[in-house]
Amino acid sequence: MKNIIVMVSILLFLCAIFQIFPCKAESEFCFASICEFTFVISESRAMTFTTEDGRTSYDVELEENGTLKLAPNLWHSQVPNITLNPEMVHTADGSGQKNIILVNGQFPGPTLEVLEGSEVAVKVVNELVNEGLTIHWHGIHLRNNVWMDGVPYITQCPILSRQSFTYRFIANPPGTHWYHSHNGLQRIDGLFGALIVRRSKEKEMMLPHFSMLINDWFPLSSTELDLLSPFMSSDRAGNAGSLFISPDKKGSSIDGVELSSMDYWSGLINGRGRKGNNSAPLTAFNVTQGKSYRLHIVMASGEFAYRVSIDEHELTVIESDGNPVKPMKFESVIVFPGETFVVEFKADQNPGRYWIRASTLRMGLGYENPQPDGIVWDAKAILHYQGTSDKKEDPKSGRKNCTSDTPCKVLNCPWPAYRQDLFPNMQCVAFSELRLDSSRFKGDISQENEEADLELFLNLGFPIGSSINSRRMIMPRAPLFQESATWQLVSCTRDCEKMGCRCSNVLSLPANKTVQLVLMSDIFGGFQKGTVFGSESKAHHPMHLHGYSFRVLKTAYPVVDNITGKILGGNKDIACNWREDRTCSHPYWTSGSATDLNFENPPLKNTLVVPAMGYTVVRFRTDNPGYWLFHCHAMLHMLEGMTLVFNVSYEDHPPVPQGFPTCQTFDIGHEEFQKYLVESQKKGKKRFGYLGRKALANEKQEASAKFTSKPVLSTITSTCSTVGECYSLIFISAMAVTLAIALIVRMTM
Ligand SMILES: [Cu+2]
Numbered sequence: 001m002k003n004i005i006v007m008v009s010i011l012l013f014l015c016a017i018f019q020i021f022p023c024k025a026e027s028e029f030c031f032a033s034i035c036e037f038t039f040v041i042s043e044s045r046a047m048t049f050t051t052e053d054g055r056t057s058y059d060v061e062l063e064e065n066g067t068l069k070l071a072p073n074l075w076h077s078q079v080p081n082i083t084l085n086p087e088m089v090h091t092a093d094g095s096g097q098k099n100i101i102l103v104n105g106q107f108p109g110p111t112l113e114v115l116e117g118s119e120v121a122v123k124v125v126n127e128l129v130n131e132g133l134t135i136h137w138h139g140i141h142l143r144n145n146v147w148m149d150g151v152p153y154i155t156q157c158p159i160l161s162r163q164s165f166t167y168r169f170i171a172n173p174p175g176t177h178w179y180h181s182h183n184g185l186q187r188i189d190g191l192f193g194a195l196i197v198r199r200s201k202e203k204e205m206m207l208p209h210f211s212m213l214i215n216d217w218f219p220l221s222s223t224e225l226d227l228l229s230p231f232m233s234s235d236r237a238g239n240a241g242s243l244f245i246s247p248d249k250k251g252s253s254i255d256g257v258e259l260s261s262m263d264y265w266s267g268l269i270n271g272r273g274r275k276g277n278n279s280a281p282l283t284a285f286n287v288t289q290g291k292s293y294r295l296h297i298v299m300a301s302g303e304f305a306y307r308v309s310i311d312e313h314e315l316t317v318i319e320s321d322g323n324p325v326k327p328m329k330f331e332s333v334i335v336f337p338g339e340t341f342v343v344e345f346k347a348d349q350n351p352g353r354y355w356i357r358a359s360t361l362r363m364g365l366g367y368e369n370p371q372p373d374g375i376v377w378d379a380k381a382i383l384h385y386q387g388t389s390d391k392k393e394d395p396k397s398g399r400k401n402c403t404s405d406t407p408c409k410v411l412n413c414p415w416p417a418y419r420q421d422l423f424p425n426m427q428c429v430a431f432s433e434l435r436l437d438s439s440r441f442k443g444d445i446s447q448e449n450e451e452a453d454l455e456l457f458l459n460l461g462f463p464i465g466s467s468i469n470s471r472r473m474i475m476p477r478a479p480l481f482q483e484s485a486t487w488q489l490v491s492c493t494r495d496c497e498k499m500g501c502r503c504s505n506v507l508s509l510p511a512n513k514t515v516q517l518v519l520m521s522d523i524f525g526g527f528q529k530g531t532v533f534g535s536e537s538k539a540h541h542p543m544h545l546h547g548y549s550f551r552v553l554k555t556a557y558p559v560v561d562n563i564t565g566k567i568l569g570g571n572k573d574i575a576c577n578w579r580e581d582r583t584c585s586h587p588y589w590t591s592g593s594a595t596d597l598n599f600e601n602p603p604l605k606n607t608l609v610v611p612a613m614g615y616t617v618v619r620f621r622t623d624n625p626g627y628w629l630f631h632c633h634a635m636l637h638m639l640e641g642m643t644l645v646f647n648v649s650y651e652d653h654p655p656v657p658q659g660f661p662t663c664q665t666f667d668i669g670h671e672e673f674q675k676y677l678v679e680s681q682k683k684g685k686k687r688f689g690y691l692g693r694k695a696l697a698n699e700k701q702e703a704s705a706k707f708t709s710k711p712v713l714s715t716i717t718s719t720c721s722t723v724g725e726c727y728s729l730i731f732i733s734a735m736a737v738t739l740a741i742a743l744i745v746r747m748t749m
Pocket of ligand 1: 539541542632633634638642
């Protein structure tokens with residue numbers, strides 16, 4: 001064993017120092033200094049089976065006992081009698097066929113595991129039928145390399161179908177990140193995967209570990225959802241198909257906040273789930289009693305957040321969004337779209353099968369007065385102990401019994417506390433209460449107590465649809481490294497402050513400044529009637545910043561009913577001069593400045609939930625120049641326009657790599673077209689005109705002269721390309737001869 005370690009070390013050393021070997025990796029695991037991967041992105045159908053030669057696809061049926069069977073259809077009245085195991089079919093939730101996106105044939109994509117600081121190259125080959133795509137490396141800072149951030153029309157053009165694009169970046173910071181399509185809603189079709197960057201000196205990373213990717217699942221593809229959505233980014237009017245539901249049917253959490261504008265359908269863990277109570281196969285994580293494990297949780301869902309727990313097993317949270325936190329034990333962790341968490345657990349129970357639960361925050365229906373109705377919207381997987389006899393049985397385990405002696409601690413609640421009348425023994429811990437584990441953190445945290453150079457209030461809400469500071473984002477039409485004329489930006493005018501607007505919201509930030517963001521979620525919503533902010537809607541917004549991790553200094557909640565937990569009003573720390581400022585474009589601290597900020601090892605995040613009608617205070621240092629997107633990670637909010645671009649230190653932007661593809665429009669006017677046509681005709685005449693044809697005929701004659709004598713007819717036929725032309729020639733020749741004879745006869749008479 002020692003010898004192997006020594007040999008591998010020498011190899012790595014040689015790779016790093018001399019780069020003698022290309023150190024290419026074909027697999028998903030690569031611990032070399034340069035790791036090269038290929039992603040072939042293709043489409044398939046859930047609940048189908050394709051033969052090995054790829055020539056025939058059959059429908060797959062789910063029987064009540066969970067057996068998967070080939071089903072005859074109009075095109076295959078006879079189907080082969082084969083036993084299907086779950087590995088042979090992308091079952092999704094087992095509810096039927098639907099277009100899905102695969103990465104190297106996998107759904108979701110493979111987990112990439114590399115060492116921190118290594119150079120990672122991913123050649124993305126787009127084999128989708130007809131859609132463009134980009135891949136965003138969520139959590140990777142891409143220092144001096146913003147053009148590899150994978151945001152369509154900001155950092156690059158979408159990779160067209162049948163084309164490829166190689167992303168190359170340095171794997172930094174270490175931790176659990178992920179990759180996903182950033183094009184439209186495409187990620188919800190399955191185009192995502194985990195990206196684990198190992199800390200080079202961390203032995204614990206050698207613990208056995210699992211990636212756990214959770215996503216909500218809908219019976220429609222991303223494009224169909226986009227077209228149905230009444231909130232879409234373009235001016236197309238969605239017809240609010242059956243998945244978009246009225247307020248009284250929307251699921252709400254205990255604080256009366258709507259979970260989504262959409263009805264829940266199902267949820268998947270590592271590509272598998274169940275629609276309702278069907279018996280579709282689930283993902284099982286195999287463990288051995290007595291051993292400890294790490295779970296790398298990635299919330300890839302489009303709309304819904306999930307509370308993740310394992311029955312009868314305690315979770316120790318050690319990391320979020322790649323940033324280490326001082327370990328803390330929880331019964332469950334609420335994970336919002338875009339977030340990642342690393343938790344450890346010990347397989348310390350009796351060998352058996354236990355539910356891994358990812359439950360949405362739904363408590364009841366409607367947001368006026370949601371009451372528990374026993375309906376659970378969730379996704380499930382199974383923790384399977386080695387040696388457990390019956391592999392197929394569903395677990396019989398139940399949730400932990402929360403008592404006053406052993407209360408259930410829940411991390412990352414978007415509300416201050418669980419309703420005490422219904423959940424007396426559940427305790428909430430806000431993410432801001434965690435502390436950075438500086439012993440496992442390499443970055444610079446020396447500027448922690450510095451005064452902020454710049455404070456930005458960003459109001460997330462729905463005054464004119466999903467927006468930031470009443471601006472709904474209109475994305476550029478070409479990436480921002482191109483000529484500005486190609487961007488077609490819509491500038492944010494003063495009207496935006498008066499009544500809200502749709503515009504291309506780009507905020508410039510100077511270099512090397514500490515920026516304090518005050519992120520407010522609908523803080524004035526519903527309580528300033530007659531103003532632009534008179535919207536009743538409120539939501540928890542998971543806000544994601546590209547290119548950075550930010551320090552979380554405070555989470556503040558709305559005013560709530562202490563017993564029922566229901567929101568009574570927005571947080572009062574921030575106010576507005578409503579008489580002169582109808583969109584609250586200039587909010588201010590009622591106490592003069594932010595209070596109760598925590599500077600003692602504040603945790604770091606790149607995606608953080610802003611509680612409905614509350615706010616969070618975060619800071620980051622503008623030391624990574626580029627165009628960095630800042631947006632809500634809930635798919636419909638983002639699509640509708642809850643997005644902006646930070647233009648950090650424009651003069652220091654990195655140059656775009658040579659040959660980087662550009663997006664262009666093409667236009668041709670009438671005169672130009674006519675000129676072009678004349679030129680083309682001239683050129684065509686030279687090549688294909690009558691003279692040209694004769695020359696071609698001569699060439700052919702010379703070539704054939706060697707072999708054949710030259711009958712008169714062949715001369716004629718070889719100068720014409722079609723039968724019609726030949727008859728015309730014969731006819732013209734005959735006419736000419738007749739005319740000549742007639743002339744001669746006339747002259748002689
Ligand atoms: Cu949102």
